[in-house]
Amino acid sequence: MTPQNKKMFGNRRAVSPILATVLLLGITVVGGGLAYSLMAQGSNTASSQNIITLENAQAIKGTSHSDLTATIKNGGSVPWKKVEMTVAKSDLSEPILYEALHENAMGCVAGTCNGGTPSSTAAPAKALDNPLRSQWLAHLDTTGGKAGVPDKGEGISAGRKFVISTSESSYRDTLVLNGTALAKILTATDSTNNIDNALEGLVTGTTYVNVGPLFTALDSANAGDVWCKRTADTQFDITCKVYTHQKLASPIQSGQSVQIYADAFTKSVTGLNNQFVQNGDGLVVNVVTEGENGSTARYQTVIKVVGI
DSSP: OOGGGSOOOOOOOOOOSSEEEEEOOOBOOTTTOBOEEEEEEEEEEOOSSSOEEEEEEEEEEOSSOEEEEEEEEEOSSSOEEEEEEEEESSOTTSOOEEEEHHHHOBOBSTTSSGGGOOOTTOOBSSOOOOOBOOOEEEEOOOTTSOTTSOOTTOEEEEESEEEEESSOOEEEEEEEOTTSHHHHHHHSOOTTSSSOGGGSSOOOSSSOEEOHHHHHHHOTTOOSBOEEEESSSTTSOEEEEEEESEEOSSOBOTTOEEEEEEEEOSSOOTTTOOOOOOTTOEEEEEEEEEETTSOEEEEEEEEEEEEO
């Protein structure tokens, strides 16, 4: 998924730094999609130098998934070095957003993170395309594969927080929950899918092993070494080391904007315990920015999803 596929409507005027109201128009999705209209009221806690403006926040629910997009604008005078945005329905421990693996969960350059420990030359094997921070790994069934098992091209990375920063992408743990179908092929072979059995069943204990080739099978655009292990014995989750979050080439200057986009779940994924979007839901959005001078600002709003 690319920003070009997430077409935005024209920019609105900047919202008030004290109280903002965002009115979004319904959008009709061709091919049986359901148009959504979102309305939200939000409050902005900031100094006159660090002001957050949220523009064009919208969600479009098609037949199989929902697209969530928003534009965050620097309405103050201080350049931003970091932007974070969280999205949730209720329990913040549950994922609601996802992207393909290569978008936000990338392996490291081959041989630079052996055993899950990055060396001084470690770096993402490819640039990350999306600022959604990876917290869970799973798969989604697509046409052409076998239902209920991970097939080629079906790997996803889920989360609830976007992170855009001038610092390097984070090399961090992301989880594969024990009850998911992805956990099963990491720990045992599955002859019913279309993935080479030699790439499966490699995670057998609490020592890190490289499963990068499996991740490339799950998403051909993914690359590099991905080191995974059991967190404890066979009844526990799997932790994998990946690069995640998007690096800014330079700080976000006054008047400049960044675009946030991701898919939102519309159904439950076995073992993931994920949240999913339905008509009438209220999505809690929190945006936090950090200026180059150390100042911070916070914007909070509830976006109500309304079917048309």
